[in-house]
Amino acid sequence: SQTIHQWPATLVQPVGSPLSLECTVEGTSNPNLYWYRQAAGRGLQLLFYSVGIGQISSEVPQNLSASRPQDRQFILSSKKLLLSDSGFYLCAWSVPNIPNTEAFFGQGTRLTVV
Amino acid sequence: ELKVEQNPLFLSMQEGKNYTIYCNYSTTSDRLYWYRQDPGKSLESLFVLLSNGAVKQEGRLMASLDTKARLSTLHITAAVHDLSATYFCAVDIINDKIIFGKGTRLHILP
Numbered sequence: 551s552q553t554i555h556q557w558p559a560t561l562v563q564p565v566g567s568p569l570s571l572e573c574t575v576e577g578t579s580n581p582n583l584y585w586y587r588q589a590a591g592r593g594l595q596l597l598f599y600s601v602g603i604g605q606i607s608s609e610v611p612q613n614l615s616a617s618r619p620q621d622r623q624f625i626l627s628s629k630k631l632l633l634s635d636s637g638f639y640l641c642a643w644s645v646p647n648i649p650n651t652e653a654f655f656g657q658g659t660r661l662t663v664v
Numbered sequence: 665e666l667k668v669e670q671n672p673l674f675l676s677m678q679e680g681k682n683y684t685i686y687c688n689y690s691t692t693s694d695r696l697y698w699y700r701q702d703p704g705k706s707l708e709s710l711f712v713l714l715s716n717g718a719v720k721q722e723g724r725l726m727a728s729l730d731t732k733a734r735l736s737t738l739h740i741t742a743a744v745h746d747l748s749a750t751y752f753c754a755v756d757i758i759n760d761k762i763i764f765g766k767g768t769r770l771h772i773l774p
Contacts, residue, residue: 582759584762593752593764593765593766593767594752594767596762596764599760599761599762601759607761640706642707642762644756649714650712650714651712652695652709652712653697653709653756655707656706657706658706660704
């Protein structure tokens with residue numbers, strides 16, 4: 551069965567420090583991968599998505615970047631965190647060539663920048 | 665630009681009542697999803713809707729899709745407290761982005 555792993559679950563980082571969040575998917579090949587951010591009490595903002603290795607589309611130009619070094623690995627990074635980067639980060643995957651399936655979400659990383 | 669609008673954004677209702685959440689989207693969609701989110705948790709998938717006229721039901725929840733009107737609804741029948749959560753609709757353009765509505769925060773009063 552397919553599973554998605556996202557870590558860490560919680561993270562407290564100082565302003566100006568770097569960030570690396572990792573997401574891996576098991577049990578499927580060539581998934582579409584997504585990074586979302588959710589501010590407290592708000593909706594989901596799409597940050598990046600990828601339809602293949604090395605293919606990254608950015609939705610929000612910020613101090614964040616994403617990479618997909620392997621088919622089932624998606625990494626969200628920042629060189630210098632801002633206070634406004636705090637939020638709940640969710641990774642998701644979908645398989646577009648299988649009908650009647652949805653996008654599945656990881657458990658999320660709650661990031662607090664202090 | 666794809667836009668997804670949900671309404672209402674907040675809903676407080678009594679147990680036993682029926683209500684409907686609406687999801688409008690601005691462009692042709694390949695799939696439409698409904699999710700549930702409990703406080704502090706990730707998203708749980710409820711329904712996937714693919715074609716015009718699709719209707720799916722699970723317990724007290726029923727979702728429908730009208731692709732011509734670009735409208736999906738999530739209907740709650742005889743609400744119970746356990747259904748209190750935030751509900752999101754999302755539009756999937758295959759091999760492109762998935763855009764979410766702002767969510768409907770549902771609070772069911774005993």
